[in-house]
Amino acid sequence: MTSNREIHLASRPAGWPTEENFRFVETDVPTPGPGQIVVRNQYMSVDPYMRGRMNDVKSYVPPFALDAPLDGAAVGEVVASEAADVHVGDTVLHGLGWREYALLDATAARPVDASLAPVSAYLGVLGMPGLTAYAGLLEVASMKPGETVFVSAAAGSVGSLVGQIAKLKGAGRVIGSAGSPAKVERLRALGFDAAFDYHDGPVRESLRAAAPDGVDVYFDNVGGDHLEAAISAMNLHGRVAICGMIAQYNATEPPAAPRNLALVIGKRLTLRGFLVNDHGDVRQAFLRDVAGWLRDGSLTYDETIVDGIENAPSAFLGLLRGENLGKMLVRV
Numbered sequence: 001m002t003s004n005r006e007i008h009l010a011s012r013p014a015g016w017p018t019e020e021n022f023r024f025v026e027t028d029v030p031t032p033g034p035g036q037i038v039v040r041n042q043y044m045s046v047d048p049y050m051r052g053r054m055n056d057v058k059s060y061v062p063p064f065a066l067d068a069p070l071d072g073a074a075v076g077e078v079v080a081s082e083a084a085d086v087h088v089g090d091t092v093l094h095g096l097g098w099r100e101y102a103l104l105d106a107t108a109a110r111p112v113d114a115s116l117a118p119v120s121a122y123l124g125v126l127g128m129p130g131l132t133a134y135a136g137l138l139e140v141a142s143m144k145p146g147e148t149v150f151v152s153a154a155a156g157s158v159g160s161l162v163g164q165i166a167k168l169k170g171a172g173r174v175i176g177s178a179g180s181p182a183k184v185e186r187l188r189a190l191g192f193d194a195a196f197d198y199h200d201g202p203v204r205e206s207l208r209a210a211a212p213d214g215v216d217v218y219f220d221n222v223g224g225d226h227l228e229a230a231i232s233a234m235n236l237h238g239r240v241a242i243c244g245m246i247a248q249y250n251a252t253e254p255p256a257a258p259r260n261l262a263l264v265i266g267k268r269l270t271l272r273g274f275l276v277n278d279h280g281d282v283r284q285a286f287l288r289d290v291a292g293w294l295r296d297g298s299l300t301y302d303e304t305i306v307d308g309i310e311n312a313p314s315a316f317l318g319l320l321r322g323e324n325l326g327k328m329l330v331r332v
Contacts (some may be wrong), residue, residue, distance in 0.1 A: 006069040006099040007312050013054055016320070017200045018248045020053070022313040023067075030103035037092075037106050040306065041076035041332040042256055043163050044097030044309075045123040046316040048221075050251040057226045060275060070098040074127060075112060075119045077332070086111075093122050100332055111286045118290060124157050124327035125292060125301040132243060133161035133219075134286040135279035138169065140215045140272055141241040145170030147188075148211055150230055152176075153221035154195065155183035155302075157327035158243060162219045164299050168289075173277055175210045177203065186325060189299065206230040214238075226260035230283045233268055242273040250320065302326025 002025050010023040032038050047163025050072060053064045064070050074097035078090045085107030086092070092109035096102035112122045125131065136158075137143050149166045153159045163174045176187045176195045188196035194210035207215070207229045216238050218230035223245025230240060249253045265270065293299035304324040306315035312330045319328040 001032055002029055002104075003027075004099060004101040005309050007309065008068055009054060009064045009066055009070055012056060012094070013250075015252045016137070017051065017054065017190070017313075019313055019317070021112050024310055029101045032080050032103060035083050035106055036103060037078050037080075037083055037086050037107065037109060037254060038080040039074075039076040039092060039094060039096075039102045039104070040076045040079045041097060041100060041102060041309075041319075042122055043076070043120045043305075044074040044312065044330045044332055045072050045128075046312065046319050046330065047072060047128075048244055048249060048319065050316065051320060061247065063301050065103055068192060071095055072097040073123050074098075074102065074332075076102070076110075078109075079301065081106070087244065091119055094227070097330075098312060100263040101330075113175075116292060120303060120305075120327075120329055120331075121294075121301070122200055123329060124303060125161060125299070126287065129157040131279065131286050133158045133165055135276060136189040136219060136241040136243050136284050137162050137273060138164055139279055139282055140274045141219065141239045143169065143171060143217045143239075146172040147216035148173040148175070148235075149217045149219065149300060150175045150177075150207065150211060150215045150233070151219045151221070152226040152230075153322075154178050154187055154192065155325055156221065156325075157301075159219070159221055160165075160187070160302060161299070163187065164190055164293075166189050168293060168298060173211065175207070175215070177206070177222075185326065186269065186302070193231075198226070200228075206231055207233050210325065217241070220244065220245070224248060224255055225257045228260055231258055231260050231263050231269065234267055236267055237266060239271050240277050242271060243306060303329055305329050306332050307331045 025291040086106045094109040155178040176192045184195045196206040214235040215233045218240045224247035
């Protein structure tokens, strides 16, 4: 192959992104220099955090550049190598998705064990979403056996793992919210003790019915009315691990909720935002535990796969609309 297909950011979205914010570009397949490799991507990830990088604002990660390929986690096969320790045919995880062929320094790639799980799992349950769920629940929120855990966007790649890990680590009750009846049924099949569709009524009322004795830990992927409802339901000394606030990523007006932050004082709550990159110290424990749970069947995961690099923008837009069950991936 001599042609390399890429997805570039054509313009910065105002509010909800559209297909017009992306551009499909063909370039030449790159040639590696000393210490470099070329990877033919097999799967690439689309993730909610990418929406923030489309804005030209200062954040914890630089914004995407206009008229250049976007990037993000990808896994693929090494097809050319000028690095002594990485060989043609190796499968690696790296950060240059949104393209068919990626040129990178060999030190920026991590080998993956395809015998442990399908390679796509390293973008989900064995990758960043899995570590986010594990570290956020156990390190950031310090969940203890017997506690009640509430998870928003619970049918997504992170939330579905948070609920299962909570049960495996001894939570007394696990509750999830999701955006459709089918997703609610899936949460029940995954072992959630209660689940509700947030379209069915006020989140505060649904959560009160699902957690009559209150909530000790809230894993927040949504923000907005979900965070407000969780604060109202929290028990004394409850903890909130704030992973994401997808409800306001495309908002053009300030959020209407939460409006009850004064309750944080009397309830002595802890609200803590976190980034998965700050928790690399638990990666080995995470891989040991999750690999074991996958082997014995006590943990399962879902993937929604869209075929074709040219369909990566529609996969990303579908993710923002909640069209995925589990991890949203593009099979390049």
